[in-house]
Amino acid sequence: DVKVTQSSRYLVKRTGEKVFLECVQDMDHENMFWYRQDPGLGLRLIYFSYDVKMKEKGDIPEGYSVSREKKERFSLILESASTNQTSMYLCASSLLSRLAVDGELFFGEGSRLTVL
Amino acid sequence: GQNIDQPTEMTATEGAIVQINCTYQTSGFNGLFWYQQHAGEAPTFLSYNVLDGLEEKGRFSSFLSRSKGYSYLLLKELQMKDSASYLCAVPGGGNKLTFGTGTQLKVEL
Numbered sequence: 724d725v726k727v728t729q730s731s732r733y734l735v736k737r738t739g740e741k742v743f744l745e746c747v748q749d750m751d752h753e754n755m756f757w758y759r760q761d762p763g764l765g766l767r768l769i770y771f772s773y774d775v776k777m778k779e780k781g782d783i784p785e786g787y788s789v790s791r792e793k794k795e796r797f798s799l800i801l802e803s804a805s806t807n808q809t810s811m812y813l814c815a816s817s818l819l820s821r822l823a824v825d826g827e828l829f830f831g832e833g834s835r836l837t838v839l
Numbered sequence: 840g841q842n843i844d845q846p847t848e849m850t851a852t853e854g855a856i857v858q859i860n861c862t863y864q865t866s867g868f869n870g871l872f873w874y875q876q877h878a879g880e881a882p883t884f885l886s887y888n889v890l891d892g893l894e895e896k897g898r899f900s901s902f903l904s905r906s907k908g909y910s911y912l913l914l915k916e917l918q919m920k921d922s923a924s925y926l927c928a929v930p931g932g933g934n935k936l937t938f939g940t941g942t943q944l945k946v947e948l
Contacts, residue, residue, distance in 0.1 A: 756935065763940060766882070768935055813881065828884065830882050833881060
């Protein structure tokens with residue numbers, strides 16, 4: 724089975740702190756994604772990466788950055804956390820060649836971040 | 840860009856049939872996807888439609904009309920475990936999916 728693992732299920736941070744959210748997948752997938760999920764707004768794409776050291780902005784990249792140094796790992800970084808970044812963060816991965824075919828994203832369990 | 844619309848909530852009875860609608864506007868159609876998400880869990884892939892018509896997969900079916908920008912997910916013989924959020928999604932450029940806000944389905948006895 725494909726496994727996408729997010730490092731922390733729950734985090735509580737203070738405004739201004741630097742926050743790292745880690746995601747690892749074990750299926751050699753090229754594509755990796757970071758979404759945030761908020762009530763009434765659904766899943767919104769922050770950043771994605773289709774190869775090592777490659778990254779593309781999603782729909783809401785402001786206040787975030789990412790790092791993809793190894794194929795299996797995709798990190799989301801909040802340089803200076805703010806209260807409006809309190810959210811559920813979901814990492815996902817997919818095979819590069821298959822997204823346009825059947826769209827199967829494999830999601831991690833999510834990281835619920837609270838910024839005080 | 841993509842614009843997706845789905846009802847926020849629906850309630851149905853165990854054993855019944857329910858239809859969850861999704862309308863979309865997208866520049867360049869490349870398929871439509873349905874995902875299921877139980878509370879506190881990750882979304883999981885349900886179905887994909889790229890051609891018009893009905894695709895059946897067990898108790899779940901998904902329908903697409905490209906000319907109308909419309910899809911629905913049909914759930915038959917509802918079970919309590921089908922209580923979940925159902926997300927409609929369309930691909931944008933660069934291998935990314937844009938999701939609707941989801942329809943929260945509650946199955947009651």
